[in-house]
Amino acid sequence: MGIVIEFAHELRLFLPSRHRDGRVETAVDGTSSLGHLVEALGVPLPEVGALLLQGGPVDPSHRPVDGEHVVVRAVPRPQHTPSPPRFLLDVHLGTVARRLRLVGVDAAYGNDLDDDTLIDMANEQRRILLTQDRGILRRRKLWFGAFVRGGRPGEQFDDLLDRFAPPLRPWTRCTACNGLLTPVAKEEIEHRLEPGTRRCHDEFARCQSCDRLYWKGAHHERLREIVDDALRH
Structure with missing residues (x-):
């Protein structure tokens, strides 16, 4: 069955061409973290803002199970950094x-x-x-x-x-x-x-x-x- 991951428009440049609409259906094995799945699709975690499961935030270490729907947002702009950034x-x-x-x-x-x-x-x-x-x-x-x-x-x-x-x-x-x-x-x-x-x-x-x-x-x-x-x- 797997899960559905929807990526923000700003992140779609990292996805393979077949997923450039931002919606990816992928299998889960019960051990791989959500962060691992996101990066396996080509999106580096430093480019990711919030990860939302059923509308609520989850950590990249979350282990997805069949049927879940995840939304991956881009980092907000301007991005918070040590001040001033170096x-x-x-x-x-x-x-x-x-x-x-x-x-x-x-x-x-x-x-x-x-x-x-x-x-x-x-x-x-x-x-x-x-x-x-x-x-x-x-x-x-x-x-x-x-x-x-x-x-x-x-x-x-x-x-x-x-x-x-x-x-x-x-x-x-x-x-x-x-x-x-x-x-x-x-x-x-x-x-x-x-x-x-x-x-x-x-x-x-x-x-x-x-x-x-x-x-x-x-x-x-x-x-x-x-x-x-x-x-x-």
Whole structure:
């Protein structure tokens, strides 16, 4: 007989194509948990909000029996997080990491970190691991993870702003290393500037971590558009 599981619209992208209407009939064996069945269908538990049985909440450890009808909701948006949220992005999300830093969000990133290192780093530093790898989100060891929706960096960035609503402090972080920026007098760093930059600019900031210099250069207007769009989100 089995059970019926109905998935929220936001979760249907994880389901096999034959189940994209969101309604799945599946057999139960009396030992597998509801959480196991949900993940076996392709939906990582970190993407699941409430699990409802006959209208009431149940835990992922619930063991379904024949005839039950379960509704699986997506995580609410904005999602409750430690305040303010701190992120760790996997190898495929480097552009999104730089955009988060641009608007002042604490976003760690490394392009050479394997899954185990990412999980250990996220757990030790209490960072939310952002990824498009469903496998890593199923790892029970991970304290907090989230699937990033969208195929392009702009879509992915918008998805994260919508999901987590992090406080924004544009122009306060180094887009290269995530360090904090502080204003620096032109006279103090003038010897490091190219003649054209020295002639045309007077306001500078310096990264406290990597010593990189920032000023309103040729790409500033394009970056400002990204910032302004984020602030309107």
